[in-house]
Amino acid sequence: MRREDNEKLTLTGPGTPMGEMLRQYWVPIAHASALERDGAPLRITLFSQNFVAFRATDGRVGLIDEACPHRGVSMALARNEENGLRCIFHGWKRDVTGSVVDAPCEPAEHRAQFCKNIRVNRYPVRECAGAVWAYLGMGEPPLFPDFEFTRLPPNQLIMRRAEVPYNWLQGVEAHIDSSHVPFLHRGFVVQQQSGLDPAIREGLAKMLENTAPRFETDDTPYGLREGALRDLDNGQIYVRIREMVLPFYTFIPGAIKGACHGRIIIPIDDRTSAEWYILYDPWGPLAADEIHSMFMNSADDPNNFSANLGGRGDLWGQDRQAMKEGHYSGLTKNIPFEDFIVQASMGPLIDRDNEQLGKADIILITVRRKLLEAVKRFERGEGVSWRGDFNYDHIRSRAVCIDPTTTNWRDVSWNLT
Numbered sequence: 372m373r374r375e376d377n378e379k380l381t382l383t384g385p386g387t388p389m390g391e392m393l394r395q396y397w398v399p400i401a402h403a404s405a406l407e408r409d410g411a412p413l414r415i416t417l418f419s420q421n422f423v424a425f426r427a428t429d430g431r432v433g434l435i436d437e438a439c440p441h442r443g444v445s446m447a448l449a450r451n452e453e454n455g456l457r458c459i460f461h462g463w464k465r466d467v468t469g470s471v472v473d474a475p476c477e478p479a480e481h482r483a484q485f486c487k488n489i490r491v492n493r494y495p496v497r498e499c500a501g502a503v504w505a506y507l508g509m510g511e512p513p514l515f516p517d518f519e520f521t522r523l524p525p526n527q528l529i530m531r532r533a534e535v536p537y538n539w540l541q542g543v544e545a546h547i548d549s550s551h552v553p554f555l556h557r558g559f560v561v562q563q564q565s566g567l568d569p570a571i572r573e574g575l576a577k578m579l580e581n582t583a584p585r586f587e588t589d590d591t592p593y594g595l596r597e598g599a600l601r602d603l604d605n606g607q608i609y610v611r612i613r614e615m616v617l618p619f620y621t622f623i624p625g626a627i628k629g630a631c632h633g634r635i636i637i638p639i640d641d642r643t644s645a646e647w648y649i650l651y652d653p654w655g656p657l658a659a660d661e662i663h664s665m666f667m668n669s670a671d672d673p674n675n676f677s678a679n680l681g682g683r684g685d686l687w688g689q690d691r692q693a694m695k696e697g698h699y700s701g702l703t704k705n706i707p708f709e710d711f712i713v714q715a716s717m718g719p720l721i722d723r724d725n726e727q728l729g730k731a732d733i734i735l736i737t738v739r740r741k742l743l744e745a746v747k748r749f750e751r752g753e754g755v756s757w758r759g760d761f762n763y764d765h766i767r768s769r770a771v772c773i774d775p776t777t778t779n780w781r782d783v784s785w786n787l788t
C-alpha cells in the first residue's frame with residue numbers, strides 16, 4: 372500500500388480526512404458504569420481530541436470539550452454539582468447540553484446574557500446498551516445505529532471496552548480477518564467445543580480442519596457481508612457469515628445458536644484505540660459460561676478490561692509450557708487478548724508497505740479499498756458513505772449448516788428467528 376494511502380486511512384486527528392469522516396458516525400465513548408451521578412468527571416480522548424464526560428445530579432450524561440471556554444482550565448478538575456460541571460478556576464458552570472449557565476464573576480445584571488453569548492461545541496449524547504454514545508461530527512447527527520443488541524434487556528447483553536496500543540485500522544482488520552480463527556484461537560475453540568450440540572461441533576471441527584474456505588463477499592448498503600464456506604462430509608455446507616457495517620462496526624459469527632458477537636473500534640489517538648466487545652443473545656438471557664469464556668482472566672474494569680494485557684517485555688505472558696501441552700498460541704487468558712496481543716505486536720501504527728498478501732486476505736483488501744474510496748469522496752465534498760436509512764436491527768452474523776441444493780447462504784442471514 373502506498374504511504375499516502377496508508378496515512379489517509381490511519382490518521383484520525385482533527386483536520387485529517389479520515390478523522391473528519393469517522394466523526395460523522397455515532398461512537399461509544401465510555402462504559403456507563405464509569406460515570407457516577409455528581410461523581411468525578413471522566414477525561415476522554417477520541418480522535419486525538421480531549422473531552423470530559425460527566426453524569427449530572429438527575430442522571431443525565433453530558434460530554435463537553437476538556438478546556439473551559441473561559442480560559443482553558445481542564446474541566447476534568449471541575450466540581451460536579453447541581454446538574455452541571457463548575458470550573459474550579461472562576462466558577463463558570465456548564466450543563467449537560469454544553470451550555471454555559473453561570474459565570475459568577477460577571478456583573479449580575481448582564482450575567483444571563485453573557486452566558487448565552489458564549490460559543491461552545493455541543494455533542495449529542497445517548498446512553499444505551501450499557502454504554503454512553505456520542506456524535507462528535509459537525510452538523511446534524513445521523514440516525515442512531517440501533518443495532519439489534521441495543522434493543523435487548525440487560526440480561527441478554529454485555530458490552531465492555533478495552534484500551535489497546537494500536538491504530539484503529541489494525542483493529543478493523545482483525546475483526547474482518549476470519550482466516551486467523553483456526554490458528555490464533557484454536558486453543559480456545561478446541562476447549563469450548565465440548566458440551567456443544569453435535570451439528571455445531573461438526574461445523575467447528577470443519578473450521579479447524581479446513582483452513583482455506585471459499586470466501587464470497589457481497590456489497591451491502593451499510594458495507595459488506597462475507598460468507599466463508601466449507602463443505603461438510605454429509606453434503607451440507609458450513610457457512611460463517613460476517614457483517615461489516617463500515618466504517619467500524621463488525622458482527623462476527625458465534626456458534627449456530629447462542630451468543631452473537633459485535634465489535635467496534637474507535638480511535639483514541641493514532642496509536643491507541645478503544646475496542647468494544649459486545650456479546651448478546653437475541654433468544655434469551657446470556658449464559659454465564661458464554662460471558663466467562665469471553666472475559667475470563669480479564670481486568671475487572673468494564674471501561675478497560677484489557678488493563679492486565681501485559682506488554683512486549685515479557686511477550687504478554689506467553690506460556691510456552693501451555694503450547695507444549697496443546698494450547699496453540701500460548702496466550703492463555705482469553706480470546707480477546709489473543710487478538711489484542713497479535714495486533715499490539717505489529718507495533719502501534721504500521722506502514723503496510725512490506726506486507727505480502729494472499730487470496731485469504733481478499734476481505735482486507737476490499738475493506739481498505741472501500742474506506743479509501745469513501746474518504747476520498749468525503750474529502751471532495753461528495754457526502755458520507757454508509758449513512759443510509761437501512762435497518763440496523765436486521766444485521767446479524769450467523770454460522771449455519773445449509774443444504775446447498777435448497778438454500779443459498781445469502782438468504783439465511785436475514786432469517787432472524
Ligand code: FES
Pocket residue numbers: 439440441442443444458459460461462463
Ligand atoms: S478558566 Fe474556567 S472559569 Fe475561568
Ligand SMILES: [Fe+2]
Pocket residue numbers: 545551552555556710
Ligand atoms: Fe480473533
